[in-house]
Amino acid sequence: MADELYVGIDVGGTSVKIGVMTKEGDVVAKAxxxxxxxxxxxxxxxxxxxxxxxxxxAGVDASLLKGIGLxxxxxxxxxxxxxxxANLSLNLLGVHDALQASFPGVYVGFLNDxxxxxxxxxxxxxxxxxxxxxxxxxxxxxxxxVVCDGKVLAGANGxxxxxxxxxxxxxxxxxxxxGRHGCLEQYASATGIVxxxxxxxxxxxxxxxxxxxxxxxxxxxxxxxxxxEAARAAVDTMAGALGFELANAACSFDPEVFVLGxxxxxxxxxxxxxxxxxxxxxxxxxxxxxxxxxxxxxxDAGMLGAAYYAVANA
Amino acid sequence: MADELYVGIDVGGTSVKIGVMTKEGDVVAKAxxxxxxxxxxxxxxxxxxxxxxxxxxAGVDASLLKGIGLxxxxxxxxxxxxxxxANLSLNLLGVHDALQASFPGVYVGFLNDxxxxxxxxxxxxxxxxxxxxxxxxxxxxxxxxVVCDGKVLAGANGxxxxxxxxxxxxxxxxxxxxGRHGCLEQYASATGIVxxxxxxxxxxxxxxxxxxxxxxxxxxxxxxxxxxEAARAAVDTMAGALGFELANAACSFDPEVFVLGxxxxxxxxxxxxxxxxxxxxxxxxxxxxxxxxxxxxxxDAGMLGAAYYAVANA
Numbered sequence: 001m002a003d004e005l006y007v008g009i010d011v012g013g014t015s016v017k018i019g020v021m022t023k024e025g026d027v028v029a030k031a032x033x034x035x036x037x038x039x040x041x042x043x044x045x046x047x048x049x050x051x052x053x054x055x056x057x058a059g060v061d062a063s064l065l066k067g068i069g070l071x072x073x074x075x076x077x078x079x080x081x082x083x084x085x086a087n088l089s090l091n092l093l094g095v096h097d098a099l100q101a102s103f104p105g106v107y108v109g110f111l112n113d114x115x116x117x118x119x120x121x122x123x124x125x126x127x128x129x130x131x132x133x134x135x136x137x138x139x140x141x142x143x144x145x146v147v148c149d150g151k152v153l154a155g156a157n158g159x160x161x162x163x164x165x166x167x168x169x170x171x172x173x174x175x176x177x178x179g180r181h182g183c184l185e186q187y188a189s190a191t192g193i194v195x196x197x198x199x200x201x202x203x204x205x206x207x208x209x210x211x212x213x214x215x216x217x218x219x220x221x222x223x224x225x226x227x228x229e230a231a232r233a234a235v236d237t238m239a240g241a242l243g244f245e246l247a248n249a250a251c252s253f254d255p256e257v258f259v260l261g262x263x264x265x266x267x268x269x270x271x272x273x274x275x276x277x278x279x280x281x282x283x284x285x286x287x288x289x290x291x292x293x294x295x296x297x298x299x300d301a302g303m304l305g306a307a308y309y310a311v312a313n314a
Numbered sequence: 315m316a317d318e319l320y321v322g323i324d325v326g327g328t329s330v331k332i333g334v335m336t337k338e339g340d341v342v343a344k345a346x347x348x349x350x351x352x353x354x355x356x357x358x359x360x361x362x363x364x365x366x367x368x369x370x371x372a373g374v375d376a377s378l379l380k381g382i383g384l385x386x387x388x389x390x391x392x393x394x395x396x397x398x399x400a401n402l403s404l405n406l407l408g409v410h411d412a413l414q415a416s417f418p419g420v421y422v423g424f425l426n427d428x429x430x431x432x433x434x435x436x437x438x439x440x441x442x443x444x445x446x447x448x449x450x451x452x453x454x455x456x457x458x459x460v461v462c463d464g465k466v467l468a469g470a471n472g473x474x475x476x477x478x479x480x481x482x483x484x485x486x487x488x489x490x491x492x493g494r495h496g497c498l499e500q501y502a503s504a505t506g507i508v509x510x511x512x513x514x515x516x517x518x519x520x521x522x523x524x525x526x527x528x529x530x531x532x533x534x535x536x537x538x539x540x541x542x543e544a545a546r547a548a549v550d551t552m553a554g555a556l557g558f559e560l561a562n563a564a565c566s567f568d569p570e571v572f573v574l575g576x577x578x579x580x581x582x583x584x585x586x587x588x589x590x591x592x593x594x595x596x597x598x599x600x601x602x603x604x605x606x607x608x609x610x611x612x613x614d615a616g617m618l619g620a621a622y623y624a625v626a627n628a
Binding site for chain 2 (some may be wrong): 167
């Protein structure tokens, strides 16, 4: 049995994932509870009870627990000052105090979920063995996390590594969800791919394939496979924007490896070569051989990264 | 008298600046020698003798010397592996070994000069009191250095913070010195401002003012003051590109402060308001209040940052 244990908690939109693991990141047990509104005692208790019952059912001696890390879907500044964060459905101070009261003497810390995923991939995933990486999570939107010299970049306002909102096309007329124009997210997220596909169909006067929703990029990739030209164009737009942004990110962070995660990364076979080609063409020559690879931890990345944060800071 | 002393050396194109300072960055003495080719014993001896004679003339007890940092005009990877760096006029391993032989038991370390300047400004300059900053040095070209959580980002290939070569205009047809197209350096360096000015004059059919050379941006700023429309347009192009790049850098590093240095920063009164305006408009709302200010250490920034590197690593 390990002599020290750590808990990683990933607070997602639909579920809270909880894992207990060793100092080396071997998962001893994991569980999930539906995400409650984390703004009152009932919500906090759902989390603290979730941790307690998981420790119990795994037969873990609670005295071995040294730290708890939480990955949360909101910015966390580098100074860790969570009291300044206004969030209607997530009271970080409340969650912190409830966990601290339930586990006295145990370190409790927070980090942003995209940053946690990056740290998780570096620790036990596609970035294992590296000391720096940039993870770009291609989902409904785009999250990103940057690790340099083994540490996550948080930023003064928690906005470091917000690569989904780097503007890659200042000439864009359509507005991004953030209110600005031409963000990477508008082209390379699942939603962005679907939007580009619809525009390309309109331009060609062709009928789009049936889509299950506004971010059903999987159907666009399936259309591409059967020769849909509009799908090809949409995916090329995606690959061009992403390759360009990674080229600029290399001049910014110069990581050892780029990792693509999120639901869209499951279709990487359809664009990874093109992304790499654009990257090599557009980046500084000394960075042209930086590998671009696909994440390996799936939905556990944030939970693992949160636990690592506790290991590093407890 | 201080109980520990550190030497900072800034290897520039024309002179090697050497300073001895306390652990807190108070300069005890400084001197300069013309930059020799640093590839053989004669060159190395010029540097080691320069350090020795400065320590002697300042009446410094050499036993108090704990560390020597060198800022060098070439990339230095995060792992500090200088043996991989090919440079015809600068043999870092040779310089290292010569210094180590002259000062046995003293720490000797290297960092990139733009990164050193950023660290110097954070330690004793416009970034004093902050824990993170992005310094953009606007000279003949553009150098940049990034400090996050008190540490310089070097990058896997020494290319972190190469913001002069972030592509801000992928549609550019003219080629940058690096062989790519649309780098920040093409618009916001002294050379870039002069090029834009000449293009604007040509477009208007107006006669450019007399320029002393291809990077005489000072004359362009003087022309602007007396109402030269082409100069106004060139400086607007510069401010637009720089403001845009800082907006994206905020989504990447989210520093507490941006600092502008280099010769062009002496004319900041002519563009700082416009840079700030573009920045505020184009960055994420949470970063819109990040200050953009002017460097204060002038040519001593690299020397100070090099000494700080020795303080931090000795």
